[in-house]
Amino acid sequence: MVPLIALLFGLAVGSFLNVVIHRVPRQESVVRPASRCPGCGRPIRSRHNMPVVGWLLLRGRCADCGAPISVRYPLVELGTGLLFAALAWRLERLDQLPALPAYLWFAAAGLALALIDLELRILPNAIVLPSYPVVAVLLTASAAWQQEWWPLARAGLGAVALFGFFLLLVLVAPAGMGWGDVKLAGLIGAVLGYLSWSALVIGGFGAFVLGAVVGVAVLATGRGGRRTAIPFGPFMIAAALLAIFFAEPVAAAWTRLPA
Structure with missing residues (x-):
């Protein structure tokens, strides 16, 4: 229903x-x-x-x-x-229905951002920045409803960790990533961190895997060269959404691999 x-x-x-x-x-x-x-x-x-x-x-x-x-x-x-x-x-x-409003907001904002970035190569602050307080309030309400505060703390740590990682990347290699990606990273870190550490890691780094796969495909099909600019925001959003659905089984499969 x-x-x-x-x-x-x-x-x-x-x-x-x-x-x-x-x-x-x-x-x-x-x-x-x-x-x-x-x-x-x-x-x-x-x-x-x-x-x-x-x-x-x-x-x-x-x-x-x-x-x-x-x-x-x-x-x-x-x-x-x-x-x-x-x-x-x-x-x-996942028994996380109280958190559904936060994830619906993220999905809606993510879809808009991905399509805007694909068309215009920008991630508007008008969408990204207001999403921080909205997601924070909705996740806090979810934690309060369930009386479970560790997921909320993990969301905060995830936001700081992913924001910091992307900030480091843009400072080290400013030509490879934009500030819009950095600001989006903190939001993604929060929504994935609320679920689990595995969702955070798989969603955060999955964007680079998706970007690499598409980059190779563009080169292989001759639709672009090494200097072809491909917006990274859609890969970040796609990886985050995939992590919500598949981080748990991927992490479980990883732990079953032989040492």
Whole structure:
């Protein structure tokens, strides 16, 4: 039941994320004006604002001018819904449902940041920095509800550790990483540290593995060279989300390996 509710909630959040992804990098309000066609500027009708269904009804085109509407919009909505449902299922299995709001916030912010970084090579402070107090409050509420304070302390230690590690990297090799990645690292350290040390380690360093794999693929397919700039934020977010689901079985498999 909880994953289904999370799915429906995620579809609605995904619709809002489309607004965030488009407007935040342009320093525009995400509240006003209402959603409108980027071609003719006419407001989107309420019946066409339904997540995924509205785009299908319109067949991917504006109802007024017929301009094409990117398939990214329904994909973001559907992707957010499915991710929310998966997180609800996973945290329910981990007996961590009180922490679900924190992870839904992180997932929504992460999706927006990943898509903005892929398109514009930036991780806006307007999304990253407010996420720190929001996640801190939500994780604190979760710890208080469960009367378990060690996960919260571990989250704080994880945030400091991953932030410090990325800060060291950017100071040693400033050309290889941006300050936005450093600020994002602290947030990732908190959400992964709250779950376990293994989630923190696997999620924190998994980004480098994913980045290396994609970098090799880009070189092998001839779609770029050694100097091709690839944003690192999406790898950080993808690795963090994967760690939420797979850190526990990966860590267990690692401990069973022969010495």
